[in-house]
Amino acid sequence: MKETSTAIVKLTRQEIETIINTLNFILTTNLPIDEEFLKPYHKLKTDLKLIRKKMIDGEQQVNNL
Numbered sequence: 428m429k430e431t432s433t434a435i436v437k438l439t440r441q442e443i444e445t446i447i448n449t450l451n452f453i454l455t456t457n458l459p460i461d462e463e464f465l466k467p468y469h470k471l472k473t474d475l476k477l478i479r480k481k482m483i484d485g486e487q488q489v490n491n492l
Contacts, residue, residue: 440486443479447472 438446450472454465 440479440482443475443482447479450475482483 445482450468454468
């Protein structure tokens with residue numbers, strides 16, 4: 428049985444941007460690494476981009492009030 432855990436991590440939008448940029452660098456660098464090994468990094472990048480979009484949307488909603 429596969430168990431999962433949850434953690435709450437507080438990051439600013441700038442910190443998320445930095446992590447996305449770092450992941451982008453890692454994922455686009457031509458290294459002799461198995462693509463299977465990089466799958467979690469691709470997933471993390473996708474998830475962080477979605478979180479960033481939700482943060483921006485939330486900031487815009489607050490600013491439009």
